Amino acid sequence: MKRLRFNQQEIVFAVFAVLFLAFSIFLRGFLTPENMLTLLQNVAVLGILGLAMALVVIGRGIDISLIAALAVPPGLVLQMVQNGHSLPASLLTAVLLTIAFGLVNGWLIAYAEVPSLFATLATGLLLAGLGQAALFQLDVVQWSDGMQGFERLGQGTILGIPTSIVMFAIACVVVAFLLRQTRWGAYIYAIGDNPYAARVTGIPSRPIIVLQYVVAALIGCFAGLVMAASVNSMPTRVFNSTLIYDVILVVVLGGIGLSGGRGGVLNVIIGTLLIGTMLNGMTIMDISYAGQNLVKGVVLLLAVITDSFLNPRNEETAQQGDI
Amino acid sequence: MRDTLTSLRYRYWPDHLLGEILSKRWTETAIPVILLLIVGFALSRSIDHFLSPASLADTARQAGEIGFIGLGMALVVIVGGIDLSVGSIFALTDFCALYLLDVLNWPVPAVVVATLACGALLGAVNGVLIGYLRLRAFITTLITLIIYRSAFDLLIQRYSNSIAAAFPDIPSWNFIGGGDVLGIPSVALVYIAIAIFGHIFMTRLRPGWHITAIGGSRRSAYNSGIPVRRTIALCYVASGALTSIAALFFAARLGTVGGDIGVGLEVIVLTATVLGGITLGGGKGSVAKSLVGVLIVLLITNGLTTLNARGGINRMALAGILLIAAMVDIRWQKNRTRIISKVYVAPTYHALPPPPATEIGQGGPFEQNDKLRDVELIGLGRIEAPEDVILDRNNNLYAGSRHGDIMRFFAPDYQRMEVFAHIGGQPLGMAFDRQDNLYVCIGGMGLYRITPDGTVEKATDETNRSMHSVNDDSRLRLADDLDITDDGLIFFSEATVRYEMDEWPIDGLEARGNGRIICYDTKTGATHTALRGLKFPNGICVASDGQSILFAETFGCSIKRLWFAGPKKGQVEVVMDNLPGYPDNINLASDGNYWLALVGMRSPSLDLAWKMPGFRRRMAKRVPVDEWLFPNINTGCVVKFNEQGKILESFWDLRGENHPMITSMREHRGYLYLGGIMNNRIGRYKLDNVDPNFVQYDKRWGKLS
Secondary structure, three states: OOOOOOOHHHHHHHHHHHHHHHHHHHOOOOOOHHHHHHHHHHHHHHHHHHHHHHHHHHOOOOOOOHHHHHHHHHHHHHHHHHOOOOHHHHHHHHHHHHHHHHHHHHHHHHHOOOOHHHHHHHHHHHHHHHHHHHHOOOOEEEOOHHHOOHHHHOOOEEOOEEHHHHHHHHHHHHHHHHHHHOHHHHHHHHHHHOHHHHHHHOOOHHHHHHHHHHHHHHHHHHHHHHHHHHHOEEEHHHHHOOHHHHHHHHHHHHOOOOOOOOOOHHHHHHHHHHHHHHHHHHHHOOOOHHHHHHHHHHHHHHHHHHHHHHOOOOOOOOOOOOO | OHHHHHHHHHHHOOOHHHHHHHOOOOHHHHHHHHHHHHHHHHHHHHOOOOOOHHHHHHHHHHHHHHHHHHHHHHHHHHOOOOOOOHHHHHHHHHHHHHHHHHHOOOOHHHHHHHHHHHHHHHHHHHHHHHHHOOOOHHHHHHHHHHHHHHHHHHHHHHHHHHHHHOOOOOHHHHHHHHOEEOOEEHHHHHHHHHHHHHHHHHHHOHHHHHHHHHHHOHHHHHHOOOOHHHHHHHHHHHHHHHHHHHHHHHHHHHOOOOOOOOOOHHHHHHHHHHHHOOOOOOOOOOHHHHHHHHHHHHHHHHHHHHOOOOHHHHHHHHHHHHHHHHHHHHHHHHHHHHHHHHHHOOOOOOOOOOOOOOOOOOOOOOOOOOHHHHOEEEOOOOOOOOOOEEEOOOOOEEEEOOOOEEEEEOOOOOOOEEEEEEOOOEEEEEEEOOOOOEEEEEEOOEEEEEOOOOOEEEEEOEOOOOOOOOOOOOEOOEEEEEEEOOOOEEEEEEOOOOOOHHHHHHHHHHOOOOEEEEEEEOOOOOEEEEEEEEOOEEEEEEOOOOOEEEEEEOOOOEEEEEEOOOOOOOOEEEEEOOOOEEEEEEEEOOOOOEEEEEEEEOOHHHHHHHOOHHHHHHHHHHOOHHHOOOOOOOOOEEEEEOOOOOEEEEEOOOOOOOOOOOOEEEEEOOEEEEEOOOOOOEEEEEOOOOOOOOEHHHHHHOOOO
């Protein structure tokens, strides 16, 4: 008898469907057009970050510093405009800072061979510390007059769809194009699948890994701009929140294996929908922030355990230092 | 003038120490310790009262608390994992202790036990998930970090007021929090006790070895039957329990449950662990490294706080240190052997005068001839690398082979061959004692004894450790040749203490006095080093006077005499120097003189290079090994010399076909038997005008009765 096997994507989608159905039936006010838009709007930033994380995770890395990239360069834009610089100049500075940050990450991981987890953990702290110590005057950088018009990146609608969702959609299309249509994307899959084989094949793995982190940081910065535009300020303390765990949750739940080489944009969308539904439902049920975190954590744990039972790791091929 | 300066510089500057120190395992701990001293010194200069007892006691309290978590993290990292949930476990167990004490009013011992159990339980969740279910350590502990943290948040929402309202005044609880013994805080005492146990556990007990083995190679550990899953799980339990100990002291010291307790603690502890030199990915680490890392991180963060640095700067400093430490650690682990092999070779200055002439027509005792042209060949193609040859009193011929055997060729025609004894290492010099036991120097193993019936026994493989040597020189690396005195002392040479058997030519490149002569007493079984600092001591022969030995220094190109008895006991004098080649084994000749093998002839290029240590060091660093300038050992000769060091006769093979390469020779009943370490044959040369009944060991030990 053929054993019934599901992959994680199908399971998560099923869970999402069940959850969505249950909420629709039992939660008053869940299945309304307004709530649906709110749900999507709330998870748009998370989704964009998820795309950045997906890019890195597919290439067998992880980027803990995404939240720093989300908070600091957009915060710098707001701060510089507040201090009287022009918006384009501020944006350019922020983008350059982001690229430099991505290059540092990439260099540490690809050339200095520091495990991505530690490299990004430390660079994230470094960038956040830099922002805190040298760039921002207050923890929340306020919107100023010079930013006039920029808030449309996160507010209002385009063709009746909230802009932040459009931004998420644009990011999805761009990342999907990068991953599926360009040679660079194919190389990322190759490196994630087997870095040694990729290098032997002649793929310039190191520059590609660097590029991967630069692009991830840029996407993170983009998410930060959308976020700042939608709330008219940049709360830089977001770095201290558990947002990065939500991002990892999106990627892992969506079915992008942490061992790399698998998954794509669709997985991010599914993961984002599930998390969005879960958070939205819990908010309607009036569960506290800590309670929501608890539920998220338990769900994530169950997902990872299920994954390990469906796709067990082999003791013989488990890599040393594979933490 | 320049030569004098070079010679002085290389005589007194210990170049060789750098490579030897770097190859020691403890250098990996030494670097963080030096960093700690630098940080401590810098801070004590910039902050007043930094080293005052009160300040130190305060630091010790914090160090103790973080130190416990550091020990747990070290354990988990050594086993090949990581524990990010320590900050949340810390917060939860801190809450647990205060809740039990303040709200439920439990007695202190019960609180301690329950808190430890709570920590172990929280760790056990990680342990079961990672050890038994084999989830990834990073992602799993990240999830439990969130879960434990949100549980903590939910709990303090309900109980923080009742905990804050209580002011327990229990002496034992206060002692845990703020007590000290002779000025040492209670937490530091407990830490010291646990650290000492931890050190013994990791280095001396079986479970500790299992942990290191799993971290080093999980697969090999699994295949060799170590309970991988259980051991890993227990490491996480231990990490949880150690964290709860820290939380207990913290709770007793401050008695609060603020919302941000333990937030970011995992980063601090992780930084400390990596900074201490505990390798990410497992297999390497120690309690000392963990302690040093914790101290460095704590000094830096405390110092920055005292210096009123902004929060962001503190964070950046921590992150920067973590990055640099991880980078250095990874690069060092990756390139360690390469760096050591580059700096290990440390050539020194070695000047020799121009050698005596050997060309035909120049005259002199070394004048080349073709006497060995027609040597008879024994065992051609059947024996490999007979460094030394020896004949017993029944005329049988023995020779070592590269495969670790002693071969025996039977008299009278030496056609029949058998393996006399299997040893396992390459046999070099050989000598018979009075009872016909064959003593053999085995490269890489030591001095061995083979009884006449072929039983192999170890005589000695170690000598006294010298105090000033960095390398462990108690082990015998390259025992080379030996001879036995009438009193049963065996003098044997150890060519070098810096290189292994397979690397011996590199010692010639160094030309430092790395070798020594060791004495083994067959009566007492004791071994001691008789003479040090010799340039590749090689052949050894007891002189006719019975009070001294003659020994050859291969790369010193000289023969010296060491008195081991009589009025000159302990003195060394030069018998011959500036030989045109590299002397090897020395043996008795029938006329009371000595045979000497020159394994290779000197060349002007190497003679020049020996005067240029810098050139040889650059060569060793930049050129691949097989292109280095090595001493020539392809063509040599046999010479005969007398007691005064005068060369009497020389024997060459000019065509280089039969026997150009010679490391040893033995005279026996009118023939000279020749061995060579690169040869696949043993040579036999008919001597003219010699005693046809000469048997070396009959002469030494008396006729067989």
